[in-house]
Amino acid sequence: MKAGNGTRLFVNEVATRDGFQMESRFIPTDDKIALIDRLSGLGYAKIEVTSFTSAKAIPALRDGEEVMNRIARRPGLVYTALVPNLRGAERALESRIDEFNIVMSVSETHxxxxxxxxxxxxxxxxxGVIALAKKAGVPVNVSLSCVFGCPMEGEVPLATVQGWIDRFAALEVQGITLCDTTGMAYPTQVREVCESVLASHQAQEWTAHFHNTRGMGLVNTVAAVEAGIRRLDMSLGGIGGCPYAPGATGNVATEDVVHMLQCMGYDTGMHLEGLIAAAAELEALVRHELPAQVSRAGHRLTRHAPPPDFDDIVIRARERGQAHKELQS
Amino acid sequence: MKAGNGTRLFVNEVATRDGFQMESRFIPTDDKIALIDRLSGLGYAKIEVTSFTSAKAIPALRDGEEVMNRIARRPGLVYTALVPNLRGAERALESRIDEFNIVMSVSETHxxxxxxxxxxxxxxxxxGVIALAKKAGVPVNVSLSCVFGCPMEGEVPLATVQGWIDRFAALEVQGITLCDTTGMAYPTQVREVCESVLASHQAQEWTAHFHNTRGMGLVNTVAAVEAGIRRLDMSLGGIGGCPYAPGATGNVATEDVVHMLQCMGYDTGMHLEGLIAAAAELEALVRHELPAQVSRAGHRLTRHAPPPDFDDIVIRARERGQAHKELQS
Known part of the structure; x- marks a missing residue:
């Protein structure tokens, strides 16, 4: 595995959209805004704030406009949102979002x-949404679901993935996200798929989006970065999931991925201690334990105190050493 | 990340020692024996059955002799146990174990x-234990704790690690295990340490032992294998931990690591479906949820049924397509 050598990577936060839409409890609007404002200071390249889906379809995000309008926007940080259709696109434009994130699956069944x-x-x-965005001068990112497999169909051929990428590239979308929607990706596949599609189109910005369903979220992240991916979706605390894959855990946890990449020498631009503090706040908001590990265990170099009787242990060990020497002499 | 290309890897199970010693509930002797007998059929190279520590120090494993004597030994499979001192070594020899696993830390404080x-x-x-084993013709493996960092001291210099390796190699131990006792290892460090120490001594068999404390257990495994490690400790269900690192989760989970390595094209010799079934039995024994992911989510190609109203969805989608065509004509 190669050292990062200061390579700049760009972090996109998806907890406030991909995460919150899965929570059974409605997160109060003021709390969403406070969290996003806090996250805005932590070094992200992009925050997926909300979804302009109908309130009936995703009630958890029914306050999209209010959240977008009341957050304090940090210059240079891209505030994006999921835009499902023309109605959503109009709402998104009214809310002056910086980018449309549009979604479809490369698997027919999914x-x-x-x-x-x-x-x-x-x-x-x-x-149609892309045409509207183009007219309004707003960039579009397309998130393709099930790029590394479909929970209902199984393997998705690379040619199928490439076909949809080609069609969106022909519409001149600015970014393409390769989503491992239910955690089916594995490292050698990630390398193969990423190397192949990145070579096919140079005009697009590429992002990878992994779930940790089978524990491979971090190793897949390394595989993607080694294949040339520089932008990564992650979710604070690891919240989120997929309703069509029972037992599926959430997105890779921002603090876990950032911690690893920093250890490896990549420049993520992120404030790790700030993330860990924000994850504690998030845990209080969602009212259940988060799957993220680094917010619980701390940075690898976090020092732990020796056991309370450590001084006695040392004294007794020295005494044994002394007794041993006396026996030998 | 390189493809496995059928490279043979060897799996050591540590749940019955490293795992059970951390459980608050005493696992009944009959249940331990039944589990080990079941595991013996799943393709392991080695099973760490128990510990010949004093019953006072580790009451969870006070039945070491009985377990060793009553399991059905599979020819070729190495049944090892932790041997802390001469008294333990005598008990281990009486129990005819195939290998002594001895342990010390490269960190003074730990x-x-x-x-x-x-x-x-x-x-x-x-x-002294090594001398006794040599006389009895039993091979010795030394497990070195805190090779990738100490939770109390922080970084452990590679020169310190190498120094202890040199001293054990001079005593002609057959195997050396590099233990990431509290999950402080990260991939580029793993590569550096493994490449360096493996080059220093060719006579020993090398094993890596990772914990998933900060989510990096699987990515560290890949780094170790890419650096030449061929033997890996893992724990069914991911049970185990370390009392000196609060919040620390357990060893890397056998089913998660095997699943990943098989996906990548390595030959682990393991029976994955059998592991998942054994993990369910283990969960019933320890009476708490296991941290392993693959036993919950299943193999990446496990097929899930579409939603119950899927046929209606398809019909309605077709009708919309038809209506659209009629509007256009």
Whole structure:
């Protein structure tokens, strides 16, 4: 595994969208705003603030406009949101978001299950959203679900993935996110897929999005970065998940990924201690234990006190050493 | 990240020692034996059955002799146990174990806290155990704790690690295990340490032992294998931990590591479905949720059913497509 050597990586936070939409408790609007404002100071390149889906479909994010309008925007930081259709795009433009994040699945079954449309129907709808964004001068990122496998169909051929990438690249989207929606990716596959698709289009910004469902979120992140990915989606505390994969844990945890990448010598631009503090606040908001590990265990160099009887142990060990020497003499 | 290309790796199970010694509930002797007999059929190279520590120090493993004597030994599989001192070595020999696993820490503070001796005192005691094993013709593996850092001292210099390795190599131990006792290792460090120490002594068999405390257990495993490590300690279900690092989770989970390595094309010799079934039995024994992920989420290609209303979704999507075509014509 190669050392980071200061390579700059860019971190996108998705907890406030991908995470909050899975929480059973509605997170109060003021709390969402306070959390996002706090996160804005921690070094992120991008924060996915909310989703302009219908309030009926995702009640957890029904306050999208208010959140977008009341957060304190930090210059240079991209505040994005999920935009599912033209109605959502109009709401997003009214809220002056910096980027549209549009979503479809490269798996027909998953797209039908998740978006209730065929992939062709989704693509047609999203092409309309892209046209509107272009007119308004707002960049578009497309997040492709199930790039590394579908929980219902199994393997998704690389040619299928590449086909949808080509079609979105032809519409001149600014960014493409390769999503491992239910944690099916493994490192050698990640390397192969990322190397292949990154070589196919140079005009797009590429992002990887991993879930830790089978424990491989961090190792897949390293594989993606080694394959040339420089932008990574992560979720504070590791919140989020997928309703179509029972037992699936959430997105890779921001604090776990940042900690690892910093240890390896990558420049993430992130404030790790600030993340750990923000994760504690998030845990209080969602009212359940977070799957993230570094917020519990601390930085690898966190010092722990020796046991309370340590001085006695040392004294007794020295005495044994002395007795041993006396026996030998 | 390189593909495995069928490279043979060897799996050591430590749940029945490193794991059970941390459980608050005493696992009944019959249950231990039944579990080990089951594990013996799953492809392991080695199983660390128990510890011949005093019953007072580790009551959870006070039945070491009975377990060793009653398990059904599979030819070729190495049944090892932790042997702390000469008294333990005599018990281990009576139980006809295939290998002694001896332990000390490369960190003075951790050795004192954990073993209540200075490192020199531990080394002197273990040299006696090695001499006894040599006389009895039993191979010895030394597990060195805190190779990748000490929770109380912080970084442990590679020269310190190398110094203790040299001293044990001089005593002609057959194997050396590099233990990341509290999950402080990170991938580029693992590569550096493993490459360096493996190059220093060719006569020994090398093993790596990772904990998942900060989520890096799997990525560190890949780093170790890429650096030439072929033997890996893991714990079914991810049970185990370290009393001196609060919040520390357990060893890397056998099913998670095996699943990843198999996906990457390594030959582990292991029966993954059997592991997942054994983990369910283990969970019933320890009576708490296990940290392992693959036993919950299943193999990456496990198929999940689409939502119950999937047929209706498809019909409605087709109708919308038809309506759209009629509107256009």
């Amino acid at each position: 797209n039908l299950a998740n978006l209730r449309m065929t992939r062709e129907q989704s693509f047609a709808q999203l092409a | 050795n004192l806290a954990n073993l209540r001796m200075t490192r020199e005192q531990s080394f002197a005691q273990l040299a």
